[in-house]
Amino acid sequence: MTSTTTMEEIHHEQEWSKIIKPTESLFRFNFRELWQYRDLIVLFVKRDFVSVYKQTVLGPLWHIIQPLFTTVVFVILGSFAKIPTDDVPRILFYLTGIVLWNYFASCLTKTSGTFIGSAQIFGKVYFPRLTVPISVIVSNLISFFLQFMLIIPFLVFYRNTIHPNLYMLAIPVIIVVIAMMGLGFGLVVSSLTIKYRDLVFLIAFGVQLGMYVTPIIYPLSMVPIKYQMLMSFNPISSIIELFRYALLGKGTFTLLSIIYSCVFSIIILVIGILFFNQAERNFVDTV
Amino acid sequence: MSIVVRAENVSKTYNLGQIGSGTLNDDIQRFIARITGREDPTKKVLDKHGNETVHVALSDVSFDVIEGEVLGIVGKNGAGKSTLLKILSSITSPTSGCVKMRGRVASLLEVGTGFHPELSGRENIYLNGAILGMTRNEVSRKFDEIVDFSGVSKFIDTPVKRYSSGMYVRLAFAVAAHLEPEILIVDEVLAVGDADFQKKCMGKMKEVSVGQGRTVLFVSHNLAAVQNLCGRSIFLKGGKVNAIGTTKDVLNKYLMDDANSVIERDWDNDCLADTEFVKMRYSRIHIQNDDSESIKVGTAFSIEVAMDADFDNEENINFSFNLYNIYGQIIFNSLSESFTHFKGSLKGRIFVQGDLLNTGIYKFSIMISADRTKTMFYLEDVLTFEVFDEREADEKWFGDLSVVLIRPKLRWEITNG
Structure with a gap:
């Protein structure tokens, strides 16, 4: 038939803008598509941020109240138990640790719920799935900034006993490294929770336990030398210590341990994206 | 006439039975089988009760969609319509075969996907628009039109959780109706709202396809709507293409299949x-x-x-x-x-x-x-x-x-x- 041959010719000429195949490279990372959906990320952030505090009296103040009260509790417990704080004011010691750890913990727990939490919407419409975890990272960043603001008056108040220094310039890097680790771990967990729901429970107390093997409520310097080596396998330890050193002038880290943390964060993010890519293709069938 | 969607031997199978319990065990077995080069023991087709463990939702589905046409997809429940739409809208991937597309695709498998009850109508228009693939500017440009179409302008700054279900659906459809993709995939959304609104929706659908020359894939159980909108249709039966051709012929075949002449x-x-x-x-x-x-x-x-x-x-x-x-x-x-x-x-x-x-x-x-x-x-x-x-x-x-x-x-x- 002549009509079919002409159609065939057209196929050869035309370029397909999208091809849906059974398998695709795990290493694809469609940044362009993600960029096209940047408005969606912004709106997700806004949704997460605004909707939570609708019909509350204190609104966004809750972001500050939580770390403040946790700090107060730790200060009381710490002074009873006489846990050393590297000779810096207890409030500042705990507050800095908690604020940074909070950012990691909330990035991790919230991104790990990506697939299960959004199953309904993912099952009905396609948009780059990564927009959801990325928006979580961003909205948590906003709450991190709010909490960071909380630290500042204390820094001013204790200005005579602490030694802020040029390492403060590294704070943006610290935030990025923490975000990458939270996102990376979160993506791995969210991809695995599709099949193994057990991880939902595991992650909840895993994060709590994680805080105790990270120098949040105690300084790394207090840990016996022979265990310090072990502690430094925890990639967050030295980042926390660096953060404290930058703001307070006290902290235990080496250049090597910082490089280790940075490299670790990149690797875990890449692994996270691989897992995520694998999972997002067919998760609607299993979730 | 150029082809904007081409499905080539698309198949999709699902594993039946419980997913979750024992998957770690299955995964380990599968992994061991892979490294030892043996056959995957979890991939058996029959379970221990002799029932099939795989369900073929689609098998070897091929068709072309020509630019600017409205293609209807009909079939009974379980014929594979929804699975096909999910594959076409990239929500899930085919088990084998592929789909090629040209142009921006938007799918409307449900109205109001991603609406957040706490947010106002205005905020939800932007959010829903972005989820469906519109940029902020596009939504802003169409905002008045959307509000107008929905008829909820009085409540546009009220949280949608206070909307009546009718208002909710109208607003949701209004956003979707103002999408401007080259290829639009629509599933049963006309089954919402009152008769008046349905008429409005049908009118809009017609405008989108005939007036603006967009390609539409339309799934519905409402045969009158399919008849009215679609030039060509596909009849899916048991995951296979049973008939493809002019809507009249396909619908006849579909209905005859449903009820053979009983005289x-x-x-x-x-x-x-x-x-x-x-x-x-x-x-x-x-x-x-x-x-x-x-x-x-x-x-x-x-x-x-x-x-x-x-x-x-x-x-x-x-x-x-x-x-x-x-x-x-x-x-x-x-x-x-x-x-x-x-x-x-x-x-x-x-x-x-x-x-x-x-x-x-x-x-x-x-x-x-x-x-x-x-x-x-x-x-x-x-x-x-x-x-x-x-x-x-x-x-x-x-x-x-x-x-x-x-x-x-x-x-x-x-x-x-």
Whole structure:
């Protein structure tokens, strides 16, 4: 038939803008598509941020109240138990640790719920799935900034006993490294929770336990030398210590341990994206 | 004419049974099998009870969609329509085969996906728009139009959780209706809202396809809507393409598949049709004038219904006959003369002249009423029959007779000169 041959010719000429195949490279990372959906990320952030505090009296103040009260509790417990704080004011010691750890913990727990939490919407419409975890990272960043603001008056108040220094310039890097680790771990967990729901429970107390093997409520310097080596396998330890050193002038880290943390964060993010890519293709069938 | 969507041998299988329990075990077995090069033990087709563990939702589905056409997809529940739409909209991937597309794709498998109850109508328009793939600027440009279409302008700054379900759906559809993709995939969204709004939606769909030349893939159980909107259709059955072609042909095939011609039926072992007064016995169609086995447009035929009826002193009884076409539109009603009946066998026979009905599939219902007010008996879908065309296929005719409801031969008077 002549009509079919002409159609065939057209196929050869035309370029397909999208091809849906059974398998695709795990290493694809469609940044362009993600960029096209940047408005969606912004709106997700806004949704997460605004909707939570609708019909509350204190609104966004809750972001500050939580770390403040946790700090107060730790200060009381710490002074009873006489846990050393590297000779810096207890409030500042705990507050800095908690604020940074909070950012990691909330990035991790919230991104790990990506697939299960959004199953309904993912099952009905396609948009780059990564927009959801990325928006979580961003909205948590906003709450991190709010909490960071909380630290500042204390820094001013204790200005005579602490030694802020040029390492403060590294704070943006610290935030990025923490975000990458939270996102990376979160993506791995969210991809695995599709099949193994057990991880939902595991992650909840895993994060709590994680805080105790990270120098949040105690300084790394207090840990016996022979265990310090072990502690430094925890990639967050030295980042926390660096953060404290930058703001307070006290902290235990080496250049090597910082490089280790940075490299670790990149690797875990890449692994996270691989897992995520694998999972997002067919998760609607299993979730 | 260029092709904007091309599905090539798309198949999709699902694993049945429990997902979750034992998957770690399965995964380990699968992993060991892979590294030792043995066959995957978890990939068995039958489980220990001998049931199949894989469900084939789609198998070897291929079709092309031409730019600017509205393609209908029909099929019964479980035929694979939703799976196909999910693959086309990249929500899930095919097990084998591939789909190629050209242009921006937006899918509308549900209205109001991603609406957040706490956010206002305004905020939700932006959020929903972005989820469906619009940029902020696009939404801003269309914002007034969207609000206008939805008719909820008064409540645009109220959280949508306070909306009535009608308002909610109207707003959601309004956002979706203003998408401007090159390819739009729509599933059953017209089944929302009141009659007025549905009409508005249909109008919008028509505008999108005909007016703006976009390509639309439309799945619906509403056959009248498919008939109205789609030039071509696909009939999916058991995950396979059963028919593809002009909507009329495909719908005929679909409906014939659903109910093959039943021109004779007995109710002897079936008491579902029975009522207090009436026991249905049989119904059959008699072809009148020739020895042909099928009913053609020119064929006169009669329909007989027989029953045992037990009325007490009803003197003013009528049969009422409704003829429906496949879309459920009523073609005509015919009322019998009044008669008296007390007890025993009752037969009615209605004579349908030749050259009255158009081609197509018909069903009818029968009702017996007393005093023209009381319903004594009512039975739907008594029989199903098809009227065929008697014209030769190549006979030239300038008009499309498929759209007319009836084709009566009426008396003409022609004067010339």
